[in-house]
Amino acid sequence: KQEVTQIPAALSVPEGENLVLNCSFTDSAIYNLQWFRQDPGKGLTSLLLIQSSQREQTSGRLNASLDKSSGRSTLYIAASQPGDSATYLCAVSRITGTASKLTFGTGTRLQVTL
Amino acid sequence: GAGVSQSPSNKVTEKGKDVELRCDPISGHTALYWYRQSLGQGLEFLIYFQGNSAPDKSGLPSDRFSAERTGGSVSTLTIQRTQQEDSAVYLCASSLALGRNEQFFGPGTRLTVL
Numbered sequence: 001k002q003e004v005t006q007i008p009a010a011l012s013v014p015e016g017e018n019l020v021l022n023c024s025f026t027d028s029a030i031y032n033l034q035w036f037r038q039d040p041g042k043g044l045t046s047l048l049l050i051q052s053s054q055r056e057q058t059s060g061r062l063n064a065s066l067d068k069s070s071g072r073s074t075l076y077i078a079a080s081q082p083g084d085s086a087t088y089l090c091a092v093s094r095i096t097g098t099a100s101k102l103t104f105g106t107g108t109r110l111q112v113t114l
Numbered sequence: 115g116a117g118v119s120q121s122p123s124n125k126v127t128e129k130g131k132d133v134e135l136r137c138d139p140i141s142g143h144t145a146l147y148w149y150r151q152s153l154g155q156g157l158e159f160l161i162y163f164q165g166n167s168a169p170d171k172s173g174l175p176s177d178r179f180s181a182e183r184t185g186g187s188v189s190t191l192t193i194q195r196t197q198q199e200d201s202a203v204y205l206c207a208s209s210l211a212l213g214r215n216e217q218f219f220g221p222g223t224r225l226t227v228l
Contacts, residue, residue: 034216043118043205044219089157100145100212101173104157 002027002094006105013080014113021075021108023090028068030092031100035064035075037086038107044089048075080112116140118220120206126226127196135191135223139208146189147209147217148181152202160204163189164212175200196227 183189209215
């Protein structure tokens with residue numbers, strides 16, 4: 001059974017700092033990995049999708065890397081801003097039969113302070 | 115519409131009543147997914163649809179839960195004889211197709227069973 005772990009569970013940094021969020025998964029037979037952010041009381045916003053054949057994806061100040069063989073992904077946020085405060089979730093998809101199910105990590109709650 | 119929409123946004127019901135939750139996916143997305151997010155459980159996969167077909171219902175918590183999709187578009191998740199442990203946020207997502215495609219989430223329906 002796929003298990004996804006995110007470390008740290010919570011993180012507080014001052015504005016302007018660069019930071020790294022970690023995600024690890026136990027079954028490397030994944031189709032892709034997606035990073036999301038979730039604001040309190042809201043749904044999930046997709047940030048980046050990395051296919052299993054890729055090693056990284058970039059969008060603005062965000063860079064996500066994937067090392068499938070070691071079961072790890074990192075989300076790098078450059079020059080953090082208070083608006084980045086949210087819970088960040090990683091999720092891996094694994095094809096079982098004809099399904100494409102996302103298995104989520106427990107999230108990292110990020111607070112960027114002024 | 116521009117994104118995945120869900121209704122109602124909030125639902126409070128009494129134990130034992132039936133509830134229906136609605137999801138309207140992004141136009142043109144053939145795959146639709148339901149997830150549940152509850153305190154202490156994280157995000158768990160419930161069911162997916164490819165077109166109007168739901169080949170894998172193993173993620174549904176009990177036989178009180180059912181889902182259907184008509185016309186390859188709107189989906190409803192029905193919970194019969196609700197229990198307090200059904201209280202959670204129910205999230206719907208859609209993607210262009212099953213497999214490697216990014217999943218886009220709706221804002222969710224917060225269900226509270228008294």
